[in-house]
Amino acid sequence: MNMMTSLSVPFADLSWQWNAVRGAVMPDIERLFAANAFCLGKWVTDFERDVAGYLGAKHAVAVSSGSAALHLAVLAAGIGPGDKVLVPSNTFIGTVWGLVYAGATPVFCDVEDATGTIDMADAALRMEPGVRAIIPVHLYGQPADLTAVFDFAARHGLIVIEDAAQAIGARYDGRAVGTLARLGCYSFYPGKNLGGAGEGGLVVTDNDADAAALRSMRNHGQSERYLHERIGFNYRMDGLQGLVLGHKLPHLDDWTNQRRAIAAHYSQALRDLPLKLPQVVHQDHVYHLYVVRTPHSESLHKHLRMWGIETGRHYPVPLYRQPCFAQLPSPAHGFPVTEDFATNGISLPVFAGMSVVQQDRVIEAVRSFFEAGGAHG
Known part of the structure; x- marks a missing residue:
């Protein structure tokens, strides 16, 4: 074989995944339309239950994108104006949008040569007054050095939020990445390892209060319909995304x-x-x-x-x-x-x-x- 042959190789081909689930998905799409379950609804709730079980998390809160997940996680953690957050400099910008939206400031850190994930020795050099949290990114699908992250966070009293947008299914000390910190975030952008038919994201937590806040904030800050107890957002997952993700998860x-x-x-x-x-x-x-x-x-x-x-x-x-x-x-x-x-x-x-x-x-x-x-x- 040489370069003149006709075989091409795409960077990603999602049609193979679709063919694996198409037979099961299409009848459910008919059911979804019949049930008018377009925003949240049965298929999102079922996916939240199943993905929480897969990850070993108490709560899984489905949202509209990975960026939305990180935004809500930052807010649930109480990070806001004047706060600073340690983040790796080698990551997609979605990692930091949420903290910027919340009025916090990113403090960029260099990364490990072997992995591209946050270098905690470098982070120690950049520690400064006002830093309240750290967001390690499990980059390219590999966990960050969470032992070093949690040791550092414990010494400095920092909140840890995991960005597992690229690493669903990876494990650290026998646990799914995203579930080791107070809050963990995932993306279901179509090209991710678990990708939807459009945008989608997830926040997981074992904290009941955080889960309640996340569910309220994703749905306009409502505790019940038309009663808005907090500032909220339209970050609901579409029913179609929950349906497709639920069929892909197995x-x-x-x-x-x-x-x-x-x-x-x-x-x-x-x-x-x-x-x-x-x-x-x-x-x-x-x-x-x-x-x-x-x-x-x-x-x-x-x-x-x-x-x-x-x-x-x-x-x-x-x-x-x-x-x-x-x-x-x-x-x-x-x-x-x-x-x-x-x-x-x-x-x-x-x-x-x-x-x-x-x-x-x-x-x-x-x-x-x-x-x-x-x-x-």
């Missing part, structure tokens, strides 16, 4: 194992190349993304595109360089590891249903780049 472990097998195939086949490959450091990885690093990432991206292979860049502009945060004080320390991920990172395709032929196509294309001297061009 497949999640199988789809996760497929991702792990693809990642193992890549790591074995690419181990001798001058690439930084993903490392499993903090116990588990569900491979939402398979990110490699090379100083020649842009050339490699173009080379793979010529082979018909789509890749991703996560995340090329770090949060501290985003124009919307230009007003924040300049940090006293740099972010060398985040810069490495931003400049040199390239995400290879990894998705449930990816064929061995497609995997081998990616491997052959990556190897050809280095073996042909592309890294020196």
